[in-house]
Amino acid sequence: MPEGGAIEVRAENVVCDDSALLRAGNYIQISVRDRGCGIPPEILPGIFDPYFTTKEEGSGLGLATAYAIVAKHQGHIGVESTPGVGTKVSIYLPASEQRPIETPAERATLHRGSGRILVMDDEELIRKLLKETLRRLGYEAVCARDGAEAVALYAGAKASGRGFEAVIVDLTVPGGMGGKETALRLKAIDPGVRIILSSGFSQDSTMSDFKKHGFADVLRKPWTPAQLSQVLRGGGSGRGVS
Numbered sequence: 001m002p003e004g005g006a007i008e009v010r011a012e013n014v015v016c017d018d019s020a021l022l023r024a025g026n027y028i029q030i031s032v033r034d035r036g037c038g039i040p041p042e043i044l045p046g047i048f049d050p051y052f053t054t055k056e057e058g059s060g061l062g063l064a065t066a067y068a069i070v071a072k073h074q075g076h077i078g079v080e081s082t083p084g085v086g087t088k089v090s091i092y093l094p095a096s097e098q099r100p101i102e103t104p105a106e107r108a109t110l111h112r113g114s115g116r117i118l119v120m121d122d123e124e125l126i127r128k129l130l131k132e133t134l135r136r137l138g139y140e141a142v143c144a145r146d147g148a149e150a151v152a153l154y155a156g157a158k159a160s161g162r163g164f165e166a167v168i169v170d171l172t173v174p175g176g177m178g179g180k181e182t183a184l185r186l187k188a189i190d191p192g193v194r195i196i197l198s199s200g201f202s203q204d205s206t207m208s209d210f211k212k213h214g215f216a217d218v219l220r221k222p223w224t225p226a227q228l229s230q231v232l233r234g235g236g237s238g239r240g241v242s
Contacts (some may be wrong), residue, residue: 007034038085049064068177075091122170146177
């Protein structure tokens, strides 16, 4: 749609009669309608053919693949288009007669505690979320934007006699000191510091070998308050925060 506009996506239950395209029965109809330039009538019959494309860099396999997937599910995909008005693609898939099995949700356990927690994360929203969640769990949180600030806060707190029971550090800080270097500097100040590594990069080897890098535990993003409280309590990976 070179001029912009609205795209309408709908899903509804429909009943279809027996035809050359579909067997009689209940179906889910998924339709996508645009307000674009439309498809010329001389091109429309061949859009699902393999390797058919009007784009210079297109492979011509996208719509052919979509057609094959829908057909293998005993469904049908069709297109209606008017040049200068827009295009509507409709997908019909057999509706299941079975209801999904409902499993009772496990009740999350929140472990309350106390003490001061130092939080280091470059994203302000996450710092605010952690600070508020920790407050509700009974902790007092102090936040830092990067590793350098976290190290300075930790050193100052230790010198004043109001240290931290644990430090939560983000693995990566663009343009700043990340979790691994921060952990090394904190260990130099206090070998007994308990550092929890937090990140959304679950495939990073540091997350799986966190103890090797001096971390007591990991907190994977996105986390829940129950998971946060479990990690602070110990989580099976190290000593907890009382």
